[in-house]
Amino acid sequence: MATVEPGVARHYDIAGLEQRILAALAETGVDIAHLRAGDLEAVDEFHIGGIAATRELLGQMGLKPGARLLDIGSGVGGPARFAANNAGADVTGIDLTQSYVDIATSLSKRTGMAEKTRFVQGSALDMPFANASFDAAMILHVGMNLSDKKKLMSEAARVLKPGGVFAVYDVMRLKAGALTYPVPWASNETMSFVATPDDYRSAATACGFSVVAERQRGAFAVEFFAAIRARMAAAQAEGKKPAPGVGLVMGEDARTKIANITAALEGGILAPVELLLRLG
Numbered sequence: 239m240a241t242v243e244p245g246v247a248r249h250y251d252i253a254g255l256e257q258r259i260l261a262a263l264a265e266t267g268v269d270i271a272h273l274r275a276g277d278l279e280a281v282d283e284f285h286i287g288g289i290a291a292t293r294e295l296l297g298q299m300g301l302k303p304g305a306r307l308l309d310i311g312s313g314v315g316g317p318a319r320f321a322a323n324n325a326g327a328d329v330t331g332i333d334l335t336q337s338y339v340d341i342a343t344s345l346s347k348r349t350g351m352a353e354k355t356r357f358v359q360g361s362a363l364d365m366p367f368a369n370a371s372f373d374a375a376m377i378l379h380v381g382m383n384l385s386d387k388k389k390l391m392s393e394a395a396r397v398l399k400p401g402g403v404f405a406v407y408d409v410m411r412l413k414a415g416a417l418t419y420p421v422p423w424a425s426n427e428t429m430s431f432v433a434t435p436d437d438y439r440s441a442a443t444a445c446g447f448s449v450v451a452e453r454q455r456g457a458f459a460v461e462f463f464a465a466i467r468a469r470m471a472a473a474q475a476e477g478k479k480p481a482p483g484v485g486l487v488m489g490e491d492a493r494t495k496i497a498n499i500t501a502a503l504e505g506g507i508l509a510p511v512e513l514l515l516r517l518g
């Protein structure tokens with residue numbers, strides 16, 4: 239295991255997270271005993287733009303029903319469940335953080351999706367899968383924790399079948415400028431490896447991918463966080479608890495993490511970028 243990985247896993251590991259998610263949903267009237275995947279969508283999509291971003295990324299992948307899809311850095315499983323439900327994919331998720339793998343597995347079981355989604359613990363940089371074992375792969379907001387983009391791309395190229403699509407949706411650096419920590423993916427700079435779209439493209443093409451499409455989503459990201467702030471302010475003004483959202487998976491310092499990433503997005507230093515790659 240590369241040396242930064244234990245620290246990264248600790249950064250994401252939040253005590254009692256599954257129970258917190260379930261309790262927060264129950265408070266809003268969700269029937270936890272009969273959970274549906276859609277009930278989780280505000281809290282199990284751990285990336286900018288939530289379910290809307292996953293839908294848009296997936297929409298570009300052209301998956302056929304039954305396609306074997308790999309979700310690299312699958313978190314608590316929201317994007318994997320969405321892909322299984324909406325594109326009919328058979329999804330395998332891999333994630334570094336054992337507690338996320340356990341929560342993803344449990345939430346899939348609770349939502350009757352254990353057959354279509356499975357989750358394993360492991361590193362994106364050394365995946366326990368055979369060569370050419372997936373039709374497609376996706377990675378959402380994980381590359382910022384990966385020190386070696388070339389290794390990510392070579393591993394993705396290795397496990398994909400020829401012609402396979404790899405959809406990337408990561409926070410990337412658009413210009414120079416200091417970041418203030420913590421941010422949602424890193425407690426401090428030792429675990430943050432934000433790279434430019436150019437870095438991703440060169441790593442990808444060096445590993446046999448061609449770039450099919452690319453889209454910067456800076457304005458979308460700024461709007462996403464503005465909407466979260468507006469919801470929180472409205473709830474506060476009414477003396478209510480804000481509805482559960484992605485902040486739940488960010489832990490106690492969620493507000494600081496959101497403020498710091500918002501500053502970098504508004505300053506044009508960072509933006510989420512979609513890159514659609516095809517092997518060969």
Ligand SMILES: C[S@@+](CC[C@H](N)C(=O)[O-])C[C@H]1O[C@@H](n2cnc3c(N)ncnc32)[C@H](O)[C@@H]1O
Pocket residue numbers: 243246247250282283284285310311312313314315316317332333334335338360361362363377378379380383384422423
């Ligand atoms: C911001 S979350 C995104 C989770 C998920 N992709 C989503 O969009 O809901 C980043 C995830 O990357 C995982 N991660 C970080 N470094 C990793 C690595 N080297 N290999 C696999 N997963 C990793 C973390 O454990 C965490 O679950």
